[in-house]
Amino acid sequence: xxxxxxxxxxxxxxxxxxxxxxxxxxxxxxxxxxxxxxxxxxxxxxxxxxxxxxxxxxxxxxxxxxxxxxxxxxxxxxxxxxxxxxxxxxxxxxxxxxxxxxxxxxxxxxxxxxxxxxxxxxxxxxxxxxxxxxxxxxxxxxxxxxxxxxxxxxxxxxxxxxxxxxxxxxxxxxxxxxxxxxxxxxxxxxxxxxxxxxxxxxxxxxxxxxxxxxxxxxxxxxxxxxxxxxxxxxxxxxxxxxxxxxxxxxxxxxxxxxxxxxxxxxxxxxxxxxxxxxxxxxxxxxxxxxxxxxxxxxxxxxxxxxxxxxxxxxxxxxxxxxxxxxxxxxxxxxxxxxxxxxxxxxxxxxxxxxxxxxxxxxxxxxxxxxxxxxxxxxxxxxxxxxxxxxxxxxxxxxxxxxxxxxxxxxx
Numbered sequence: 246x247x248x249x250x251x252x253x254x255x256x257x258x259x260x261x262x263x264x265x266x267x268x269x270x271x272x273x274x275x276x277x278x279x280x281x282x283x284x285x286x287x288x289x290x291x292x293x294x295x296x297x298x299x300x301x302x303x304x305x306x307x308x309x310x311x312x313x314x315x316x317x318x319x320x321x322x323x324x325x326x327x328x329x330x331x332x333x334x335x336x337x338x339x340x341x342x343x344x345x346x347x348x349x350x351x352x353x354x355x356x357x358x359x360x361x362x363x364x365x366x367x368x369x370x371x372x373x374x375x376x377x378x379x380x381x382x383x384x385x386x387x388x389x390x391x392x393x394x395x396x397x398x399x400x401x402x403x404x405x406x407x408x409x410x411x412x413x414x415x416x417x418x419x420x421x422x423x424x425x426x427x428x429x430x431x432x433x434x435x436x437x438x439x440x441x442x443x444x445x446x447x448x449x450x451x452x453x454x455x456x457x458x459x460x461x462x463x464x465x466x467x468x469x470x471x472x473x474x475x476x477x478x479x480x481x482x483x484x485x486x487x488x489x490x491x492x493x494x495x496x497x498x499x500x501x502x503x504x505x506x507x508x509x510x511x512x513x514x515x516x517x518x519x520x521x522x523x524x525x526x527x528x529x530x531x532x533x534x535x536x537x538x539x540x541x542x543x544x545x546x547x548x549x550x551x552x553x554x555x556x557x558x559x560x561x562x563x564x565x566x567x568x569x570x571x572x573x574x575x576x577x578x579x580x581x582x583x584x585x586x587x588x589x590x591x592x593x594x595x596x597x598x599x600x601x602x603x604x605x606x607x608x609x610x611x612x613x614x615x616x617x618x619x620x621x622x623x624x625x626x627x628x629x630x631x632x633x634x635x636x637x638x639x640x641x642x643x644x645x646x647x648x649x650x651x652x653x654x655x656x
Contacts, residue, residue, distance in 0.1 A: 246372045247275040247501055253365035254335040256344050261358050263344060266337065275501075277540050278304055282313040286540055318375055319504040319524030319534030325489050326381075328496040329406040334364045334384040339408055343388065346413030351392040354399070354420025360390035364408055369497070377503035384408075385494045389634045390416050391592070392423070397605065398592045399423050400444060400572045404631040404640065406492050419444075422571055422593045428604040430596070432655055438567035438623075439611075439651040440560050440597070445573050447632035447641035448588070449615060450548055452576065454486065454639060456584075456615075457511050457519075459526035460542035468584035468616055472517050478619035480515040483551040488536060493547030494633050494640040500538040506546060509535045515620070521545060549642040553625025560624050560647045562600040568653070569595040569602070573611065574636050584615040589656050610656040621649045 254268040274297070277286040285304050289296050333339070344362050351358040364386040372378040387404040388411050399419035403412040419442075441449075461467040469477060478484075488506025490496050497506050502524050510518050522530065523538030537543040561569065576588035590609040595602050626645035633640040 248370045249273045251367045256340045256362045259359045279316045283308050283311045284314050284316045317524040317528040319502045321504040324498050324505045326498050331384040331407045334366050334386050334408045343411050343413045347390050350414045351416035354423050355392035355394040357393040362388045371503045373503050379499040379503045381498035386411050387633050392416050392420050400592045402634050404633045432606045432609040434654050436650050438564050438649045440569045441646045442571045443630040443643040445570050446646040447637045447643040448573050450641045451637045454545040454548040457521050458543050459520040459522050466581035476515050477517045478515040479622045482515050484512040485510045485549050486545045488546035490547045495546045500536045501540050502538040504536040506536045545639045547640045552644050554627050555624045557645050564597045567597045587612040608656050610654045612654045613652045618648050623647050623649050
């Protein structure tokens, strides 16, 4: 059983003004039943005794129609809980203050501002038939802000488990890109060396982390199948999953099986070291759980790309013929087993020639292969940002990333 109680608040702003403030209080119970080799899971919103009784009776009727499936509960209760927690994360006055600062900062670079600040406090309890009962509490806040000027735009985010750590000046860095030469030209198709901002490359890393799930591998939609121990990225790339990251939005005391979360190295020096496992996939693969349950499908917590040793400016100086892309969206995979995808470059993007920014560019689509791009990473910045928004569904700590020979088509 997984019980969650969540208090959340959202401040939405539009056309330079706060538009709507909403708040929610929700309670959910998720039950997983396993009997005679058959498993069924279901959730109940705002449950009471009557809802629970009826749901269990319905589940019992349904189970006889299900096919058998393997199920193993992972074990491990050495809980680590040094993550940050903010009991006032949903404070309305502080949230409004943060938004007003964000709007004021963004208007230094643009003419119009829009976005959302969302915050929540969650209390979770995970109990299972092995006698485990793990209580946990978590907080999170994330700001997403877009700045517009003419036909140009810039996007920024700020994420933390602590509301007072949200950077109301987040739009400043992205807004500076709009102060580059204002001439905007249509992109030319070709192959370019591309510097991706943390916001942009986090999108690819989020998908990569999803492909590391053993469920994705076993289901046949991961290009990482049978690649543990093999090179899947450049040797300067190390990536790990962490459920214990101090400021990671998705850090948790335990997973859905009650197993203590941990730090798990996924890619070390470019080599894939493991898949993400729950108890069932671990048993199937003859290994141990990585504490990433999802009862049905193991999933990442916070994905962290290890920092490099370069600055953004040094990366720009290294580019002879390339681009700086600040954001992407609508990433779609044409072939999951090969990693072929396409995505649209969104917001301000810049043309770089011989280490100098020439002008802005528009109308680009990236049509490439994710494994090929990972193997073509040549530089990583010495600092990174935590990225989370609707295009990046699990938090990613990501640096600026220089990738050679990226295939650009016109959108």
